[in-house]
Amino acid sequence: MKANTPAARSGRHFLQIPGPTNVPDRVLQAIAMPTIDHRGPEFAELAKEVVAGMKRVFQTQARVVIYPSSGTGAWEAALSNTLAPGDRVLMFETGHFASLWRAMAGRLGLEIEFVPGDWRHGVDPARVEEKLAADPGHRLKAVCVVHNETSTGVVSRIPEIRAAIDRARHPALLMVDTISSLASIDYRHDEWGVDVSVGGSPKGLMLPPGLGFNAISNKAWAANEHARLPRSYWDWRAMGETAQTGVFPYTPATNLLFGLRESLHMLLDEEGLDAVFRRHARHGEATRRAVAGWGLDVLCADPREHSNSLTAVLMPDGHDADRLRGIILEAFDMSLGTGLGRLKGKVFRIGHLGWFNDLMLAGTLAGVEMGLQRAGVPHRAGGVTAALAYLAES
Numbered sequence: 331m332k333a334n335t336p337a338a339r340s341g342r343h344f345l346q347i348p349g350p351t352n353v354p355d356r357v358l359q360a361i362a363m364p365t366i367d368h369r370g371p372e373f374a375e376l377a378k379e380v381v382a383g384m385k386r387v388f389q390t391q392a393r394v395v396i397y398p399s400s401g402t403g404a405w406e407a408a409l410s411n412t413l414a415p416g417d418r419v420l421m422f423e424t425g426h427f428a429s430l431w432r433a434m435a436g437r438l439g440l441e442i443e444f445v446p447g448d449w450r451h452g453v454d455p456a457r458v459e460e461k462l463a464a465d466p467g468h469r470l471k472a473v474c475v476v477h478n479e480t481s482t483g484v485v486s487r488i489p490e491i492r493a494a495i496d497r498a499r500h501p502a503l504l505m506v507d508t509i510s511s512l513a514s515i516d517y518r519h520d521e522w523g524v525d526v527s528v529g530g531s532p533k534g535l536m537l538p539p540g541l542g543f544n545a546i547s548n549k550a551w552a553a554n555e556h557a558r559l560p561r562s563y564w565d566w567r568a569m570g571e572t573a574q575t576g577v578f579p580y581t582p583a584t585n586l587l588f589g590l591r592e593s594l595h596m597l598l599d600e601e602g603l604d605a606v607f608r609r610h611a612r613h614g615e616a617t618r619r620a621v622a623g624w625g626l627d628v629l630c631a632d633p634r635e636h637s638n639s640l641t642a643v644l645m646p647d648g649h650d651a652d653r654l655r656g657i658i659l660e661a662f663d664m665s666l667g668t669g670l671g672r673l674k675g676k677v678f679r680i681g682h683l684g685w686f687n688d689l690m691l692a693g694t695l696a697g698v699e700m701g702l703q704r705a706g707v708p709h710r711a712g713g714v715t716a717a718l719a720y721l722a723e724s
């Protein structure tokens with residue numbers, strides 16, 4: 331084997347993409363337990379426990395369902411369980427993931443009002459109010475928002491969006507993709523009046539890919555009765571009793587649920603959600619100080635909307651982000667996030683979410699700074715120093 335192939339490297343690979351994230355050893359060990367009978371009593375206890383834990387993560391008393399799926403599956407579940415063919419939905423072009431969700435809605439037969447965006451801002455609550463106020467016949471059935479746009483590192487302000495919907499006195503359902511904010515950035519399904527929250531396993535929950543989640547308000551649950559989009563695998567009714575009975579309608583991802591039990595224990599019982607959010611806020615701030623120290627810009631244009639789970643960094647004109655990423659992977663065995671969609675080559679993304687600590691961040695930022703130097707990207711030295719000073723004092 332060539333000495334510089336990743337398998338021959340010494341020490342751990344740095345997986346600093348904004349998902350999938352680093353999986354704690356304890357979670358990997360939990361997943362390695364023997365698979366059990368998913369119709370037996372031991373499994374029923376596991377299922378009830380993880381559903382109850384996920385309610386705490388979503389900060390909800392409402393129903394939570396868990397699919398053996400990617401996050402994309404949980405998007406489809408949210409739409410197909412609540413809407414009918416030809417229903418209108420209001421969506422916002424905040425970035426690549428919002429654009430993908432819109433494309434899915436179109437394929438499912440929904441009519442989409444897509445508000446264009448510049449991929450540097452979140453959803454403008456004033457635009458939400460304006461669009462809903464212009465719909466007195468209530469043809470719009472849902473407002474769909476990506477909370478943390480993983481392609482841009484921009485967070486939309488869900489409480490302000492809720493308030494805008496309320497000011498317009500509009501009955502549309504509010505659906506929020508919280509895949510890359512859940513268990514990293516404060517998220518409150520009940521308090522913020524969200525009807526369907528969409529989650530996934532491989533980001534803040536520190537698990538491998540393979541679990542999708544919906545948290546479902548009573549209003550969304552009621553909408554399910556009249557929702558005529560075809561669905562079978564995703565149907566909430568079959569899933570909805572799991573919290574009480576511990577029974578899934580088909581084979582669940584048993585071993586990932588072992589992992590989820592362990593990660594929930596770490597997040598909820600050991601560290602505590604508030605401390606988890608503070609840790610991510612600290613790492614977000616330290617990363618932004620490093621970027622400023624390098625004399626580079628973050629993509630997010632509004633300081634109120636900075637993401638604490640990832641930072642997208644703009645490359646200076648004429649320099650390709652993917653070339654820099656390649657050099658960093660080759661020299662330092664670290665993966666950074668690529669620019670998605672129209673941001674290809676223009677940004678790289680530093681993931682600082684999930685199972686992560688100060689020294690992992692220090693190593694990550696050091697890898698970026700050395701990579702900028704190796705790749706000949708114009709920058710100032712001292713980004714790492716600025717981040718370390720912040721971490722040392724805060």
Ligand SMILES: *Cc1c(COP(=O)(O)O)cnc(C)c1O
Nearest residue numbers: 400401402427478480509510530
């Ligand atoms: C990762 C991600 C998705 C897609 O999830 P998959 O598991 O790849 O299907 C959707 N939305 C956001 C915001 C994400 O970060």
